[in-house]
Amino acid sequence: MRNTIGEVAKKFNLNISTLRYYDKEGLIPNLEKNESGIRIFDEEAVSALIAIECLKKSGMSIKDIKTFIDWCQEGDETLKERLEMFLARREALQSQIKELESTLNYIEYKVEYYTKAVTDGTEKMVKETMSNPRLLNLQ
């Protein structure tokens, strides 16, 4: 596995510039370069990218991902910090999911609402007959 930046960009569906930006920010530790300066993404670099993508999806900022990557480089000293970070991430994700589910609920109400309205050809009747669940969530 000795990928060039273009190949990796394609695999991860990231812009080449984004990969260079991540490298500049220090998110890809020990990224090799050949004699003429061309980046070679080995297995370690690729698994860093996998972690980066996942942490990004979990809502972490680039800066905090960088902190994590640095901890990984520092070795066993930082195991506790890393565990705590993942515990916090888990919490964050769980509440994000809950919030999205409640948002989905509102959206589903709206789908129902507008399905009826489209059938009727007007919003009038639906407006009067459908009780709105919004207030349960938001007020």
Next chain:
Amino acid sequence: MRNTIGEVAKKFNLNISTLRYYDKEGLIPNLEKNESGIRIFDEEAVSALIAIECLKKSGMSIKDIKTFIDWCQEGDETLKERLEMFLARREALQSQIKELESTLNYIEYKVEYYTKAVTDGTEKMVKETMSNPRLLNLQ
């Protein structure tokens, strides 16, 4: 219900400037002002804000929210567009939730991993013995 901007900001946990910005962008249709230019948020304005917050949480941009708000002002002509928008939002939310769940999975693996590592006092053993589920998702 005749709220000033400060009261509404507190209720929705938004910055006052954010509310003025939403108003400027046309997200709060028919927002009343008194003789001296002070905004008065009536029930209609508040329910616009409820919708805005929800659509924001579903990942919609301000610009797209504005489009929706405009459709609402245009009346029954745009019922179909609105229904289609909510159907698309529902899709988007559902796949967002799925993605977060799969991310949570990875995070949970990491929690296990680091819990063991912290117990051991080192990453060495865990690194060798725990199979990594990352590749299932990402390669």
Next chain:
DNA sequence: CATAGACATAGACCTAACTTTAGGTTTAGG
């Protein structure tokens, strides 16, 4: 062995969604 296509760097630019600033007006309470 020429050359198109992929790579490099530094630094400027972009976008969304606010947030802050400057300078001024309104209003509620003691």
Next chain:
DNA sequence: CCTAAACCTAAAGTTAGGTCTATGTCTATG
């Protein structure tokens, strides 16, 4: 009636996370 707190506008500034540009070097292939 004074004044602090809350409101106003217009416009500049901020932040994150890229993305693009200019300019130049490398390299794979016909």
